[in-house]
Amino acid sequence: MGRLVPAVTRALDILELFLDGDGTLSAPDIVRRLGLPRTTVHELVTTLAARRYIVPASGQPGRYRLGVRPYQLGSRYAEQLDLAAEGGQVARSVAETCDETVHVAILEDADVIYIAKVDSTQAVRMVSAAGRRLPAHCTSVGKMLLASLPEEELAARVPDGAELAAMTPDSITDPAALREALAAIRQRGLAVENRESNPDVSCVAAPVRDRTGRVVAALSISVPMIRWSEERRAGLERLAAQGAAELSERLGHRSPR
DSSP: OOOOOHHHHHHHHHHHHTTSTTSOEEHHHHHHHHOOOHHHHHHHHHHHHHTTSEEEOTTOTTEEEEOHHHHHHHHHHHHTOOHHHHHHHHHHHHHHHHOSEEEEEEEETTEEEEEEEEOOSSSSOOOOOTTOEEEGGGSHHHHHHHHTSOHHHHHHHSOTTOOOOOSSTTSOOOHHHHHHHHHHHHHHTOEEEESSSOTTEEEEEEEEEOTTSOEEEEEEEEEEGGGOOHHHHHHHHHHHHHHHHHHHHHTTOOOOO
């Protein structure tokens, strides 16, 4: 691996400062926040402005905002995004950390479809496959996605009088009970499934957001009951949340600082 180029690193540091605050900066702001010499900052700012990475902020003398070039680069990146491919990479990283089965799923009607899956290497593990379709209300990813819907859209997908199929004796089959569970998930920002789609498996799931903040998928970790415990659940929830946040970041989402 080659060495880092200091001038390029400093230029990127300046650009990343615009991610915070009101999106405008002056040269003195940059000097103060990065601890760089004033001459260096002025040279870098002049170069970035010449290349349209930053432009003078209208009505704010001496201040700059991001220019059109970062937007063009970001748009090009967004065009090349593949949720399944990005999800598979993140799922692989999460699975390597916990050695359990990791899924990424999307919502279609009242079902979930697994678009990425990485298996555990352990002898006892969940059996599933990418492309599999399951009732959303029976899975942690599905409940996470349902909980993220606006109320009117949720009502359209799961009407009050709907008959919810049971996959196990622990599946939620009453729409009112499902809505109560979704309200709790919405408040926590995480979903848990206790043997609701498979009598031998429990799962945790976290939401994946796109650059607009909309929930577009969910990432879950599935664990056989022989390795499940309430103590382990907390750690798995944190790991699922971290994985979902990483995938969200790859999709252009910025979490509030």
